[in-house]
Amino acid sequence: MAFPQPPLTGIKVLEFAGLAPGPFAGMMLADAGAEVLRIDRPSSATPPAADLLTRHKSSICVDLKNPSGVALVRELCRSADVLIDPFRPGVLEKLGLGPDTLCTLNPRLIYARMTGFRRDGKYSAMAGHDINYLAVSGVLSMLGRKGQKPTPPINILGDFAGGGAMLVHGILLALIARDKQGQTPTRPDTIQQQETNNISIEPILGKDLSMGGFGTGAILASTPGPTTTTTNISARDGSGGQVVEANMVDGASYLSTYPRFTLKTPVGSCPRGSNLLDSGCPFYDTYExxxxxxxxxxxxxPQFYRELIRGLGLGHYSWADTIERHSRECWPEIRRVFEQTFKTKTRAEWEGIFDGTDACCTPVLGYGELEGGRQRGEGGDQRPAVTLRNTPLLAIGQEEQDGKGGGGDASRGQGPGVDGNGYMGSTLNPGEGGEETLKKWLGWAKGVxxxxxxxxxxLVEKEKSRL
Known part of the structure; x- marks a missing residue:
């Protein structure tokens, strides 16, 4: 069966092996049709927490201690669209694979860099994990129950939402900018300069610039004096590539924009665990x-609250009124009654009452239940995060191609799925599928x-080699 091409078909991505955010970014791009080639170390032993974010990827092992191994990566970068750098600042530069080098070899390259802390902050040289990035971003201070210490969530907010997903956001913006540059003719009015002294403008061919975490596209150097410069540098250098920098501190902070704003409003001005949306409110919480x-x-x-009260059979209380419920003095009693009431029935019984209503009352499902439901044909299948009707993303699980709609339903993805059905990832052995990718990308053959x-x-050294 012929499938429409996913949106990132033809985009070539080099992903240096790393943990969590880098692999997640690569997987998101691969799910959208990009060809992702992971670069592993020759001595990579499968760690206890192996990278399972490997859908639709291939791998090669490269000896980066050998100049010919570095040369191989450089040659790959000549035809790549995106490179994902998951290392601490300076690691790839020491190997001769920093943006100065690679963006000069390929001015169209999107050089995407992922760090935990800000590259220019006080923590930039320190190791860290999700909990640390949330801590210094301010996000962790908002998470937890009343009277309890800040509670770290499972590593979703920093590693994945604030890390890998934000990096993909930057990569896609850079690809759009590159595409626009290719469509934009060079015109005099694209370069506007008002200057009172000499200014030199240099294209970002490998210059690691950052303003707010992203490449500026130009270096402005001038003698002191008032200067206003607006430059469409892409229209001048004909490249369109750039450095994209993301970090989990800024990513998590950006995600928390609304909660941060509400700290100075009645919605979130009380101590942690006492507010409307952080478990302080009895009609926004979970019940056993x-x-x-x-x-x-x-x-x-109010209309949803009335539905909830009706389903619980609590209309005789004064706080059943939609106005009265906003009185914080009522909240302890509301919570106590809700706790008692929910314990009078099983979850299945409550589902029978609230399913199909606007009470905003749903079961808390575990992934084991969802997977079991999928196996019984009751839903629970894992699908791409977004649906593109004309250019659907790739299927997540192999079972999507069993004739039950995987090929025709854009919401389920398209094309050959992968083993693991969305609930159990699979490891990608170092070197797996890599030779086929090199053959496809560059026509390279092993031994040649x-x-x-x-x-x-x-890289095999040849007399006529360009390297």
Missing amino acids: TRDGRYMAVGALE EHSVHQGGLV
Whole structure:
């Protein structure tokens, strides 16, 4: 069966092997049709927490301690669209693979860099994990129950939402900018300068510039004096590539824009765990049922609250009135009654009452339940995060191609799925599928253009080699 091409078909991505955010960014691009080639170290042993974010990727091992291994990566970068750098600042520069070098070889390259802390901050040289990035971003201070210490969530906000997803956001913006540059003719009015002294403007061919975390596209150097310069540098240099920098501190902080704003409003001005949306409000919380499971309640609006009260059979209380419920003096009693009431029925019984209503009351499902439901044909299948009707993303699980709609339903993705069905990822062995990718990308054959040295690929040196 012929499938329409996913949106990133033809985009070539080099992903240096890393942890969490880098692989997640690569997987998001691969799910959208990009060809992602992971670069592993020759000595890579499968760690206990192996990278499972490998859908639709291939791998090569490269000996970066060998100059011919570095040369191989440089040659790959000549035809790549995106490079994902997951290392601490300066690591790839020491290997001769920094943006100065690679963006000069390929001015169209999107050089995407992912760090935990800001590259220019006091923590830039320190190691860290999701909890640390949330801590210094201010986000962790808002998470937790009343009277308890800040509670770190599972590593979603920093590593993935504030890290990998934000990096993909930057990559896609850079690809759009590159595409626009290719369509924009060079005109005198694209370069506007008002100057009172000499200014030199240099294209970003490998210059690691950052203003707010992203490449500026130009270096402005001048003698002191008032200067206003607006430059469309892409229209001048004909490249369109740039350096994209993301970090998990700024990413998590950006995600928390609304909660941060509400700290100075009645919605969030009380201490942690005492506000409308942080479990302080009794009609925005979870409640245990008779069988030890949970229901989630989010009946904020008056019409939804009325539906909830009706379903719970609590209309005889004074705070059943939609106005009275906003009195914080009522909240302890509302919570106590809700807790008692939800424990009178099983979760399934409450589902029977609230399913199909606007009470904003739903079961708290575990992934084991969802997977079991998928296996029984009751839903629970994992799907691409977004649906593009004309250019759907790739299928997540192999079962999507079983004739039950995987090929025809854009919401389920398209094309060959992968083993793991969305609930269990699979490891990508170092070197797996890499030779086929090199053949497809560059027409390279093992023993002709590349060979193996100490377990890693290196470029075969030839007399007429460009390197």
